[in-house]
Structures are given as C-alpha cells and as structure tokens.
Amino acid sequence: MKQGNTNIIEVWEQEGQIIEGLPVERKSDIKAFVTIMHGCNNFCTYCIVPYTRGRERSRKPEAIIEEIKDLASKGYKEITLLGQNVNSYGKDLDDMSFAKLLRMVNDxxxxxxxxxxxxxxxxxxxxxxxxxxxxxxxxxxxHLPVQSGSTRILSKMNRKYTKEQYLELVDLIRKHIPDVAITTDIIVGFPGETEEDFLETLDLVKKVQYDSAFTFIYSIRKGTPAAEYQDQVPEDIKHDRFNRLIEVVNKIIEEKMLYIKIK
Ligand code: SF4
Structure with a gap:
C-alpha cells in the first residue's frame, strides 16, 4: 500500500495463516490457476520449498469452490488446481481429501x-x-515427478518411494485409465549418482514410456541438505548423462507421436 512517499507493508500476525479474498491477477480469460494448498512437508533434500513456504496448509473447500464458481460465472472454462503436493490436500482438514475436492470441482x-x-x-x-x-x-x-530411477538415489533425495513402487503406481494408473498421459520431472547428477544409478533412471524411463519429461541437471541449492553432500558429481559427467537422457526421452516421445499419427 502506498501512503504519500511511503510504502506500507502489512505483516500478518500468524505465520502460515491462509488469507482468503486477496485479488488475483489472471493472464487468460478462459484458463485460470487456483491454489488449493500452500507449503510442503516433504523435505526432499535438494529442495528449498519447505524452508521458504512452510508446512502444508489446505485451503477450505468452501473457499476453493466459491472461487471457481466465481470464475465460471465470469466465463472461465479451464481450471488448474495448484499445490506443491496436491495429493496431500485435505490431510489437515476434517473429512476432506483431494479425491473429494476433485469430484466437487467437477460438479x-x-x-x-x-x-x-x-x-x-x-x-x-x-x-x-x-x-x-x-x-x-x-x-x-x-504429472508424476520421479526425479530418479535409482532407489538408492531416491532415498538420498528423501523421496519416500522406491523405483519398484513408482512402477507399480504407473501400472495401477494405466490399469484404470489406459489412455492416460503421464509426464515427469527428472534430475540427473544428484550427489553420489553413479553410472549404475543413472542406468536405472534410463531403464525406468523406457519402462514408463512418458509422454513428456522435464529434465534437469542437478545444481546446488543453498540451504538444502544436498548442498552439503561431499560426493557432488563432476559437471562433465552431469552434462553427458543429461544429453543421454534427453536422447532416450525424445526417442520415446517421437515413437509415441508416430504411433498416434498412424492410429
Ligand atoms: S520437491 Fe516438491 S515435494 Fe519435494 S520438498 Fe520440494 S516442493 Fe516438496
């Protein structure tokens, strides 16, 4: 807020409190993003989010539904529900879950x-x-970020699932929704990643057959546990693995596109 030549910043009293009703800037007249929760409890060892945005807090479903109804009344057609970990939505509320919220928004x-x-x-x-x-x-x-195909590296990342559990989840998704599109995020060169670990990632990528993947070279994020790890991977090895990963990902995507065209 501006008063005379002075900027006045209002500081909320309770840390972590969710403030409803603040104005939101929308870049499209048809598509809108709606935040359903804030923060993250997961503490992946490469990520700063839990330290900067605090613990998970779900917005009340009534507030979310009211916001989306208001968007619908203004002509918006597409809604993207946002959160660092949307599947945790509602764990801090009574009798609420992400699945329930999805059904409410669908109505x-x-x-x-x-x-x-x-x-x-x-x-x-x-x-x-x-x-x-x-x-x-x-x-x-x-969008199901896997980050690595090596169970050893997933443990160092504190991701709390194994390669096998991830693959079982993909199987379960495809059993229920055969034509589902699955996309992911992958980090190469996490501290301690060996050639064997990297080959596990390539193997997982080939098994899942992603429709698209965001690929990243690990870089140190100050303030995270992984930044302190002594076994950082040399830059040339990280880049080499990154290029090999992209080659495999692109080949899969090209083959899928070709298959869709032929179909
Ligand atoms: S990577 Fe995602 S799930 Fe992990 S700590 Fe960061 S925000 Fe949370």
Missing amino acids: IEGIERIRFTTSHPKDLTEDVILAIKECNKLCEHI
Missing part, C-alpha cells in the same frame, strides 16, 4: 476442463486415480 457448472499439479508419487492414491477416471471434466493427464 461446478460452466467449468469444462480441470487439471492439477503437482502430484507426489508417495501420496497419489487409488481414490484420486478413480476420481480422474470417473469425473468427465478431468483431463486424463498425470
């Missing part, structure tokens, strides 16, 4: 398409998969 008149991001594999439950399958407005797309 809002005027909204035609619903997306969400991001899912943490350890929290993506079968009831969410069934909600995606059964709700007609939900896009059959799941």
Whole structure:
C-alpha cells in the first residue's frame, strides 16, 4: 500500500495463516490457476520449498469452490488446481481429501476442463486415480515427478518411494485409465549418482514410456541438505548423462507421436 512517499507493508500476525479474498491477477480469460494448498512437508533434500513456504496448509473447500464458481460465472472454462503436493490436500482438514475436492470441482457448472499439479508419487492414491477416471471434466493427464530411477538415489533425495513402487503406481494408473498421459520431472547428477544409478533412471524411463519429461541437471541449492553432500558429481559427467537422457526421452516421445499419427 502506498501512503504519500511511503510504502506500507502489512505483516500478518500468524505465520502460515491462509488469507482468503486477496485479488488475483489472471493472464487468460478462459484458463485460470487456483491454489488449493500452500507449503510442503516433504523435505526432499535438494529442495528449498519447505524452508521458504512452510508446512502444508489446505485451503477450505468452501473457499476453493466459491472461487471457481466465481470464475465460471465470469466465463472461465479451464481450471488448474495448484499445490506443491496436491495429493496431500485435505490431510489437515476434517473429512476432506483431494479425491473429494476433485469430484466437487467437477460438479461446478460452466467449468469444462480441470487439471492439477503437482502430484507426489508417495501420496497419489487409488481414490484420486478413480476420481480422474470417473469425473468427465478431468483431463486424463498425470504429472508424476520421479526425479530418479535409482532407489538408492531416491532415498538420498528423501523421496519416500522406491523405483519398484513408482512402477507399480504407473501400472495401477494405466490399469484404470489406459489412455492416460503421464509426464515427469527428472534430475540427473544428484550427489553420489553413479553410472549404475543413472542406468536405472534410463531403464525406468523406457519402462514408463512418458509422454513428456522435464529434465534437469542437478545444481546446488543453498540451504538444502544436498548442498552439503561431499560426493557432488563432476559437471562433465552431469552434462553427458543429461544429453543421454534427453536422447532416450525424445526417442520415446517421437515413437509415441508416430504411433498416434498412424492410429
Ligand atoms: S520437491 Fe516438491 S515435494 Fe519435494 S520438498 Fe520440494 S516442493 Fe516438496
């Protein structure tokens, strides 16, 4: 707020409090992002988010539904529900879950398409998969960041799932939603990653057959546990693995596109 030549900053009294009703800038007249929760409890060892944005806090479903109904009344057609880990939505509320919220949003008149991001594999439950399958407005797309295909590196990252558990989850998703699009995030060159670990990642990528992947070279993020690890991977090795990973990912995507064209 500006008063005379002075900027006045209002400081909220309670840390972590969710403030409803603040104005939101929208860049499109048709698509809108709606935050459903704040913060993260997961403490992946490479990530600063839990330290900067605090613990998970879910917005009340009534506030979310009211915001989306208001967007629908203004002509918005597509909603993307946002959170660092949307699958945890509702764990801090009574009798609420992400699957329930998805079904509630699906019932809002005027909204035609619903997306969400991001899912943490350890929290993506079968009831969410069934909600995606059964709700007609939900896009059959799941962004499921794997980060590494090596169980050893996943443990060092504190991701709380193994390669096998991730692959089982992908199988469960495809069992319920055969035409689902699955995309991911992958980090190469995490501290301590050996050639064998990297080959596990390539193996997982080939098994999952992702529709798209965001690939990253690990870089030190100050203030995170991984920044202190002594076994950092040399830059040339990280770049070499990154290029090999991209080659495999692109080949899979090209083959899938070709298959879709032929179909
Ligand atoms: S990577 Fe995602 S799940 Fe992990 S700590 Fe960061 S925000 Fe949370």
